[in-house]
Amino acid sequence: MKNLIHKKIKYISIIIGLLGLIPYGLPLIEKYDLIDFIEIKTIDLTIWYGITILCFLSGIYWGFSINALIKNNSKLNYLLPALSIIPFMFAVGAVIVTDYLNIIFLVIGFLICQILDEILFAQKFHFNWYILLRRFLTLVVVTSMIYYYIDLRNA
Numbered sequence: 001m002k003n004l005i006h007k008k009i010k011y012i013s014i015i016i017g018l019l020g021l022i023p024y025g026l027p028l029i030e031k032y033d034l035i036d037f038i039e040i041k042t043i044d045l046t047i048w049y050g051i052t053i054l055c056f057l058s059g060i061y062w063g064f065s066i067n068a069l070i071k072n073n074s075k076l077n078y079l080l081p082a083l084s085i086i087p088f089m090f091a092v093g094a095v096i097v098t099d100y101l102n103i104i105f106l107v108i109g110f111l112i113c114q115i116l117d118e119i120l121f122a123q124k125f126h127f128n129w130y131i132l133l134r135r136f137l138t139l140v141v142v143t144s145m146i147y148y149y150i151d152l153r154n155a
Contacts (some may be wrong), residue, residue: 010129017133020083023049024144043100043148050106051091057113058088076123087113087149103149107142114138 026042061084067075090109094102112133121131 010127013130014133017136020053021137021140024141028144034064043152046145046148047094047100047102047106050110050141051094051102053104053141054087054091054094054109055112058084058086058091060116061087061113061116061120064120078118083116087116100149100152103145103152107145110138110142110145 023046025044030042061080065080065084087109090105090112094105094109097105117126117131117134117138120126126134
């Protein structure tokens with residue numbers, strides 16, 4: 001029964017993760033005039049979505065830090081609560097800066113999240129499928145955000 005629940009959680013997480021990439025494709029759809037019924041610039045929507053996701057990831061790391069304190073007494077226990085705040089700080093930075101520099105804050109924030117994920121995976125906090133999913137999602141998100149930044153700078 002436990003294995004079945006784990007499989008369901010795995011597949012639901014993968015589906016939600018992949019569907020979460022949709023907002024990162026919206027600026028491409030707008031750029032090639034595939035949609036023009038949205039009144040807001042889709043890049044702004046994508047940036048705000050990225051800010052939300054960074055805050056969400058920060059909360060996940062905070063939850064891991066609380067769980068780690070309960071399970072064992074490693075050096076990571078003392079570092080993780082502090083490290084969990086870093087993605088949130090980059091999200092706040094993305095809110096504060098203008099002229100699409102917030103995209104750079106998001107890229108750095110997502111790369112820091114990936115580093116944290118790799119550390120947690122090495123400490124056996126993550127399942128193999130989860131780290132593979134996170135690597136794929138980070139690659140797509142960071143690549144698309146860098147593309148949008150370059151495209152906006154050259155416009």
